[in-house]
Amino acid sequence: MSTELFYVVKYRTRQRDAVLRVVTEEGKPLSAQKIIERADQLCPGIGAATVFRTLKQAVESGEVSKVELPGLAPHYEIATADHHHFFVCENCHELQPLEGCLDDLSKLLPIGSRMKHHEIVIFGECSNCLER
Ligand SMILES: [Zn+2]
Ligand SMILES: [Zn+2]
Secondary structure, three states: OOHHHHHHHHHHHHHHHHHHHHHHHHOOOEEHHHHHHHHHHHOOOOOHHHHHHHHHHHHHOOOEEEEOOOOOOOEEEEOOOOOOEEEEEOOOOOEEEEOOOOOOHHHHOOOOOOOOOOOOEEEEOOHHHHHO
16 A cells, blocks of 8 residues: 555544544434534544545444434434434434333224334423523
8 A cells, every 4th residue: 555545544544433433422313514513623624525425334334324304404323223213302403312112003003004114203302401
């Protein structure tokens, strides 16, 4: 590997690490905008295009999950095997993962139908907003 290429690869790795670190450390899904702001603190000058590219690759490789909810920009969180849903604060638009799911959603289904998948989103005001 040439020295120049070595530094390009190293720099790209640093950018990628910064993006993944932001997503990992937060513990809740973040919008691309927030990830750009925080990744820029870890890796100044990283730029939106790099963050978007890194996120896209991480979603494709299964390291990061893209959370798409109605009325909100896509959010990103570290992929886990746990089935979970989200709480959305209607005031600050932050997402928080919820633990677990409801038992027996199939009770709600129309007679004779079968559930394949589901989404549950709870909207409200988060504790930070309520304290203000
Ligand atoms: Zn809030
Ligand atoms: Zn569920």
